[in-house]
Structures are given as C-alpha cells and as structure tokens.
Amino acid sequence: MRFVIDGDGSPVKNEVIALGEAYNIPVVIVTSIDHYTNKIYPEFIEFIYVDKGxxxxxxxxxxxxxxxxxxxxxxxxxxxxxxxxxxxVFHHSGQEYTTQTIDTLLNQRFIGSQMRKAGKKTKGPKVFTQKDKDVFIEKMIKIINYEKQT
Incomplete structure (x- = not known):
C-alpha cells in the first residue's frame, strides 16, 4: 500500500505525510513542476514532477x-x-469515490461548467477547516487498519 496524492492544491499533503510516517507507508506526491521544492523530505516520500498542463x-x-x-x-x-x-480513491474530505457515485459527481461538475459558460455564478468549494482535516485523518486511519487486517 502507498498513498498517492494529486499534489496540486491538495490541502491534506502534510496530514498524509504524517500518516505515512506514523504507519510506515510510502507517500508519492505527483505535482506540477510549478510546485518544485528544494525542501528535504524523508526517504518514504517521493515527488514526481510533471510539466505544466x-x-x-x-x-x-x-x-x-x-x-x-x-x-x-x-x-x-x-x-x-x-x-x-x-x-x-478518496477526496480530501475523506469521501471515497465509487462506481456508484462517480457518475453523479461528474454530472454535477458538467452542469456547473455549463452554468458558468452561460454567465451564471456557482458556489465554489467551502473553506477547508481543521475539523475537515481531522475527519480525513480518521477515515485514512480506518483504511490503514483495514488494509493491515487483510
């Protein structure tokens, strides 16, 4: 098991890194070269940089x-x-994407896009709080414990 993070704009990178360290799980962060860092990270963290796009x-x-x-x-x-x-696959809210829910989410995204193209305003994402991060961490700990049992 590894954690793989879509790193551009992820609000839970530090939380995933902490979980990786605590549970000895490798972490891979895939991000744009725009987010390149010289910061030294522990060996269990791998950065993969990609071109802009x-x-x-x-x-x-x-x-x-x-x-x-x-x-x-x-x-x-x-x-x-x-x-x-x-x-x-998980959202940073802790919600797991499933084959049962993904079509609805994609449809909502499409409708929002069409509304914005038509000049209508749509709501953006709500502010991501520490409580949201705590919920995410709890969900990931459950996943880790489940994976260790199987």
Whole structure:
C-alpha cells in the first residue's frame, strides 16, 4: 500500500505525510513542476514532477498507480479513470469515490461548467477547516487498519 496524492492544491499533503510516517507507508506526491521544492523530505516520500498542463499530473498518476494504492484527489475526472484499477480513491474530505457515485459527481461538475459558460455564478468549494482535516485523518486511519487486517 502507498498513498498517492494529486499534489496540486491538495490541502491534506502534510496530514498524509504524517500518516505515512506514523504507519510506515510510502507517500508519492505527483505535482506540477510549478510546485518544485528544494525542501528535504524523508526517504518514504517521493515527488514526481510533471510539466505544466491541466491534465499532466492526472495522466502520470494513472500511469504510476499500483494495486492496493490509496489515491487522494479532488478531481472527479481523475477519480473516474482510477476506479477501473485496483485502487481506492478518496477526496480530501475523506469521501471515497465509487462506481456508484462517480457518475453523479461528474454530472454535477458538467452542469456547473455549463452554468458558468452561460454567465451564471456557482458556489465554489467551502473553506477547508481543521475539523475537515481531522475527519480525513480518521477515515485514512480506518483504511490503514483495514488494509493491515487483510
């Protein structure tokens, strides 16, 4: 098992790194070269940098994932691609994407896009709080414990 993070704009990178350290789980962060860092990280963390482009990180994640990986992304399109593989995919809220829910999420995204193209205003995402991070951490700990039992 590895954690793979869609790193551009993920609000839970530090939490996933802490979980990786606490539970001895490798962490892979795929992010745009725009977010390159010289910061030194522990060996269990791997950064994969991709070229600028709206889907560059997504395609690299699809290429890199391995069976039993846990992917964290807020991108519904990427989640839909990953659901065809033997991986579990989660939003940073802790919600797991499933084949039963992904069509509804993609449809909502499409409708919102159409509304914005028509000049209508839509709500953006709500502010991500510490409580939201705590919920995410609790969910990931449950997943880790479940994976260790199987």
């Amino acid at each position: 709206s889907d560059s990180a997504d395609y690299r994640i699809v290429k890199e994932v391995e069976d039993d990986d846990v992917i964290i992304t807020q991108d519904y399109g990427l989640a839909s691609l990953l659901l065809t593989k033997s991986v579990r």
